[in-house]
Amino acid sequence: MTTTSRWRALTHHQLFWPVAVLILLLLVNVPFTPDFFSVKMTDGHLYGSLVSIVLFGSPLILVAVGMTLVIATGGIDLSVGAVVAITGALTCSYISDQADQGALSGVLLAMGLGLLAAVVCGLWNGFLVARMGIQPIIATLIIMVAGRGVAQFITDGQIITINSEPYKLIGGGYWLTLPFSIFVVAVVVAVTVALTRRTALGLLVESVGGNAEASRLVGIRSSRIKIMVYVFCALCAGIAGLMISSNTSAADGNNAGLWIELDAILAVVIGGTSLLGGRFSIGGTVVGALVIQTLTTTIYTIGVPTQTNLVFKAAVVIVVCLLQSPKFRAKVFGAKFGARFGARGSARPAAAPADPAPPADAAPKMEVS
């Protein structure tokens, strides 16, 4: 009896399905790469598939964490990929203009500039959504399209390459045997959790996303909350932009962060946050982003031909979404099983089934390879 109830409690936990899918995906790799789970120490650095997944998944985790809050308010931010490009372009072009590219002060200033640009993008998105009442998908489409142009304008249409040791650290360096970007991600996730759960921000965000009219009538200044989450989302995308351009020591206005918004939205949904807004889970999003990154890695390790890997990825994503749908589980695994999850499912009706769209677009990972 106790084992049953424990099992029930486990399967009812909001992270159960995302984690189960992640473990399954990791296990799929073992027959193809027998030493998949091994981690080696070389030159004082840890190497291994697991480390790579976290390293290459870092930008996506950052973007997805910011996206979670936006989606929780009932919005969406399509501009994050363009913000990644703008931030990288601005930072790299500033560094490349320096006489001494390795000077720490110059690098810090450049990063500050890049992040400032990201914040401005976020303010613009928030302004359009919260003050002008434009639908989020349209409001953020503006920077999604125009932002790439801005990024290429900054780089004069070239790919700017730099050679800066301090800047290299963020996306490609190591610290305490681990990739430095893992620490950046850890800090951002910790700060986000603290910001949303130690203050009342999380509650107010969930309230605005859960019932906008009720929130207005209870006196929540929802436009402030919305502007705040769009700025935060852009800031996260900005940090991801620094990471990506640092990893390649180059700014590519055209391709940096291309389609990352779709992977991020997917990660949020796999993590159990409903696209309708309301309840959100940062932990779920992190797992969701790792699922996406593991999938990308898996595609390479099991040797899916490159020309068909988008199809493969889309198929897996559809399966993941179906598994998360209480309705689907009830139909396939029987009424008893479905009913057990039904109660939880009704809490977030749109979490899984609402998202058949992104898979087709879930493009290959960025140039981090």
Add this chain to the structure above:
Amino acid sequence: MAEPRPVLEMAGIVKEFPGVRALSDVDFRLFPGEIHALMGENGAGKSTLIKVLTGVYSLDGGTITLDGESVRFASPLQAQQAGISTVYQEVNLCPNLSVAENIFIGREPTRMGRIQWKRLRQEAARLVDRLGLDIDVTAPLSSYPLAVQQLVAIVRSLGIGDGDGDGEGAGGGPGTKVLILDEPTSSLDRDEVLQLFALMRRLKDEGVAILFVSHFLDQIYEVCDRMTVLRNGTLVSEHLVSDLDQVGLVQLMLGKAMGQLEELHEHQLHSTAGETLLKADGLGRTGSIAPFDLEIDKGEVIGLAGLLGSGRTELARLLFGADHPDSGTVTVDGKQVSLSAPNGAIGAGVAFCSENRKTEGLVPDLTVRENIILALQAARGWTRPVPAAQRDELVAKYIKALDIRPANPEARVGQLSGGNQQKVLLARWLITQPKLLILDEPTRGIDIGAKAEIQKLVVSLSEDGMSVLYIAAELEEVLRLSHTIGVLRDRRLVARITNGPEITTSKILETIASGEHQ
């Protein structure tokens, strides 16, 4: 005036929705050349009856006879082709197109696939002329005021019935036999209403049967010949308008005879200090409620009475800043309150529990605890969360005080029963210790026990000095609790009655019906 045979007869109409019987065994008949009012409160079944008739909803039982033939429409289009035209409250036309185009959209006269623009304009002009309207059919619809647009909508619906739009009914279609006007006057001013009535009388003289729905009793008595009263989805009765006065009509709509209503209400009201808490001056909003003055004393319970749709909720929403008023000011404790958003009123100590618990009150996905703490937290801002210990103590206290079940702060509020959800909303505002609590239909749809508890709570709160604005459909409820009763009628605050032994529900009913208080 009634001819022997009705043009339309509906008998034993039944319509069921999951869990609700919207219409049960309703009979309705309509004679040619009459204007017939369909009366009833919101939710009485008027709209459902119209939708069943016009084929928007399918029929679950009963028969419809049009011109002696049994009919059953599968779509509004079929009903139109059979000669039943409907004009709804909102004008469903294209403002950017010309009047003529609007009249003929979807059935333009064509020759070899080409629209004959000239013929279209000529026929539109003829149709408009025939009805005695002075409208330039080539002008864009948007250049005319809403009332004229409404008239154009009627012209269009008549044209559809005509089939070929020649205005004589001789062409493809049988001509309009029945015209349904669903609240066409709600957004019109007095002159515009007269214009509409002139058109209605003209059509009536031509033998068209008009079914008219309006919340304005005076308009019914001005233009209608006969009326059918519905209540809770059942037929109450059919009368000639000349046979039934307004008081009688209101009684039929509410389902209570004067005698029945004169129950004792021996609740001893405590006296108030007479100190003014809130003062509204000329507060109003076009299309919502006419400007009104209102004063609420500290510790006073003021009840609002009136039919559904008379403006009770609208008045409350303006006071709270939930809707933006066009005119007027509100002062609380002598200080003017900003009404651009609810924050101003909340800051001044006004709390508002909406009648729509689900859409305007609760956040269903959040827990009981989160819902209860929400108003207090919103007032503190996101940077200053209510400390967990204090929060849990407050929540536990109010769960206990209001007997919220289950007494589990972690339960999702969407899964609670209606009465308990209402208590959660009350708790949410009581935690903020407001000076004025606005309760819009707090006892609707909840069981009798919870109802009594909430009424008791209102009494004890006001005894402790909190002012309460209490809105309820049941007059006894209002009368039992209120020091002062505000009566609304046709979106106007028509009377303020000081409660006392001589005030009875029938007195209030009279005021609702006549609009005057002696």
